[in-house]
Amino acid sequence: AQTVTQSQPEMSVQEAETVTLSCTYDTSESDYYLFWYKQPPSRQMILVIRQEAYKQQNATENRFSVNFQKAAKSFSLKISDSQLGDAAMYFCAYRRGFGNEKLTFGTGTRLTIIP
Amino acid sequence: EAQVTQNPRYLITVTGKKLTVTCSQNMNHEYMSWYRQDPGLGLRQIYYSMNVEVTDKGDVPEGYKVSRKEKRNFPLILESPSPNQTSLYFCASSLSNSGSRDEQFFGPGTRLTVL
Numbered sequence: 001a002q003t004v005t006q007s008q009p010e011m012s013v014q015e016a017e018t019v020t021l022s023c024t025y026d027t028s029e030s031d032y033y034l035f036w037y038k039q040p041p042s043r044q045m046i047l048v049i050r051q052e053a054y055k056q057q058n059a060t061e062n063r064f065s066v067n068f069q070k071a072a073k074s075f076s077l078k079i080s081d082s083q084l085g086d087a088a089m090y091f092c093a094y095r096r097g098f099g100n101e102k103l104t105f106g107t108g109t110r111l112t113i114i115p
Numbered sequence: 116e117a118q119v120t121q122n123p124r125y126l127i128t129v130t131g132k133k134l135t136v137t138c139s140q141n142m143n144h145e146y147m148s149w150y151r152q153d154p155g156l157g158l159r160q161i162y163y164s165m166n167v168e169v170t171d172k173g174d175v176p177e178g179y180k181v182s183r184k185e186k187r188n189f190p191l192i193l194e195s196p197s198p199n200q201t202s203l204y205f206c207a208s209s210l211s212n213s214g215s216r217d218e219q220f221f222g223p224g225t226r227l228t229v230l
Contacts (some may be wrong), residue, residue, distance in 0.1 A: 045158075107155055
C-alpha cells in the first residue's frame with residue numbers, strides 16, 4: 001500500500017521569506033501523480049501544485065515550486081516570498097496512475113506566517 | 116459556476132440516528148469519492164464511485180453506505196452513527212476514471228458531531 005509521510009507537523013516563516021515543506025512517499029508503482037493541497041481556516045481543499053511522476057522537470061506555479069526526487073521518493077514544496085494568505089495546513093498527496101483515483105494524504109503541515 | 120456542494124455543512128446528532136450527507140456536482144464528472152479528515156491522520160477515503168451504479172470501498176468504509184443512482188449525486192449514509200464517526204467529511208469529484216491527471220475538486224466539507 002502507498003503511504004505518504006509529512007514529518008513536520010508545524011512550520012513557521014517570516015513574511016517575504018522562503019519556506020520548504022517536506023514530503024516523502026512509498027510506492028512500488030512507476031505511474032503516479034503527486035499533489036500539494038492547501039487547507040486554509042475555511043477548510044476548503046485547494047490544489048496548489050501537481051507533478052506527474054514521468055516528468056523529470058519540477059512543477060512550478062508562480063511562487064510555489066516542488067523538488068521532486070523520484071529515486072529518493074521525496075516531494076517537497078517550496079513557497080517563495082511568503083505572504084500572510086499562505087497561512088494554512090498543507091497536505092501532500094499521492095495518486096496512482098490508473099484505476100481508483102483515490103488520493104492518499106499525508107498528515108499535514110501547519111504553516112504559520114510571521115508578519 | 117462549476118462546483119461540488121455538500122449538505123449540511125454542520126450537523127450535530129446522537130448515536131444511532133440515521134443520517135445522510137448529500138453531495139452533488141454540476142461538472143458531469145464520472146468519478147466521485149468521500150473522504151474523512153481527522154486530526155493527525157490527514158484525509159482517508161471512505162467510498163468511491165467510478166460511474167453511475169458503480170461504487171466500491173475505500174480505506175475506511177465501516178459504518179458507511181453510499182449510492183450512485185445519478186451521475187451528479189453521491190450521498191453518504193450513516194445508518195447508525197457512533198461517536199467515532201465524528202469527523203470532517205469531504206466529497207470530491209473528477210472528470211474521468213481513467214487515471215488521468217484530471218484535478219479532483221473538493222466540496223466545502225461537512226462537520227459532523229455524533230454525541
